[in-house]
Amino acid sequence: MKLTFRWYGEKDCIPLSYIKQIQGMTGVVTAVYDTPVGEVWDLEKLLRLKALAAAAGLEMEVIESIPVHEDIKLGLPTRDKYIEAYKQNIINCGKAGVKCVCYNFMPVFDWFRTDLHYKHADGATSLAYCEADFAKLDKKNLRLPGWDESYTPEELNQLLAKYEGMTHEKLFENLVYFLKAIMPACEEADVNMAIHPDDPPWDIFGLPRIVGREEDYDKLFAAVPNKHNGITFCTGSLGAGRFNDLPKMAAKYAKRIYFAHLRQLKFVNETDFYENGHRTADGDVDIYAIVKALVENGFEGYLRPDHGRNVWGEEGKPGYGLYDRAMGGVYLSGLFEAVEKDLGK
Numbered sequence: 001m002k003l004t005f006r007w008y009g010e011k012d013c014i015p016l017s018y019i020k021q022i023q024g025m026t027g028v029v030t031a032v033y034d035t036p037v038g039e040v041w042d043l044e045k046l047l048r049l050k051a052l053a054a055a056a057g058l059e060m061e062v063i064e065s066i067p068v069h070e071d072i073k074l075g076l077p078t079r080d081k082y083i084e085a086y087k088q089n090i091i092n093c094g095k096a097g098v099k100c101v102c103y104n105f106m107p108v109f110d111w112f113r114t115d116l117h118y119k120h121a122d123g124a125t126s127l128a129y130c131e132a133d134f135a136k137l138d139k140k141n142l143r144l145p146g147w148d149e150s151y152t153p154e155e156l157n158q159l160l161a162k163y164e165g166m167t168h169e170k171l172f173e174n175l176v177y178f179l180k181a182i183m184p185a186c187e188e189a190d191v192n193m194a195i196h197p198d199d200p201p202w203d204i205f206g207l208p209r210i211v212g213r214e215e216d217y218d219k220l221f222a223a224v225p226n227k228h229n230g231i232t233f234c235t236g237s238l239g240a241g242r243f244n245d246l247p248k249m250a251a252k253y254a255k256r257i258y259f260a261h262l263r264q265l266k267f268v269n270e271t272d273f274y275e276n277g278h279r280t281a282d283g284d285v286d287i288y289a290i291v292k293a294l295v296e297n298g299f300e301g302y303l304r305p306d307h308g309r310n311v312w313g314e315e316g317k318p319g320y321g322l323y324d325r326a327m328g329g330v331y332l333s334g335l336f337e338a339v340e341k342d343l344g345k
């Protein structure tokens, strides 16, 4: 296991030196953020990020994410040109020493929560999901909490219209087409792809979502068995689906999990939950059992503490403050140490 930390590049208010001070931290997970989706990142920009990390004593072996252009997900004829650019990005990542690329295949939206500042009794805040608040959203004029506002409402409606009639089967075919096309670049660059699950793992706004259950992964690996086709095992996304048995999935796919995002959720009723500090005792995700399943089954990937709370008065990016993710990272290191020693590893 290699412990890493998400760093939003030079605009991140968390200095690399602070990240390095988290004991056990080996590297940052980052991306080139100023290049439009579908274009090739300048190799110089990647090398600069790597050099900044290296100057702070950190590696840059994981990229999160190279976003996938909507035309690829839609399966439009223009997809091939965007796939070519994606392949070039993979090659460039390889040249910069990157070993793992995290991405997702969610149509239009990435992760989704209804509240970014859910208040805990002790004054901490975190992300939360409430079914009733979700039902109240104006579907014709969507403004989503925390979403990067990269589309105007008109653009968003046009994009949603393009997905009309999109089925799970078709979207899956488009994912397979994409993966088969990029595998040669992954071989050449020796880069592993790690698909992030849909968050939450069910359809939203009428858009199909296809990566969120055990059977989805079985289907994915059957269709593209290449070893460079792997998973980002995100416990916050998969755990939002009560139908998922996370320790079982961690055990089953341990060798395909190139990147693990460990995060805690606490359900308040059948559907609603808030995110919490990482400890197993603080939520419904059995982080201990997941770590044990990973270690027992030969997980050798990268790991990062995922969404934490905002604590100690920090006004960090929701989910991405320094303090609680640092505490989470140290908690996770401790769990790994204990489990590995117990297993004589």
Ligand code: DNO
Residues within 6 Å of the ligand: 064, 065, 102, 103, 104, 110, 111, 196, 261, 307, 319
């Ligand atoms: C949320 C993140 C996701 C992730 C993308 C990967 O906090 O884990 O936004 O980066 O889905 O493409």
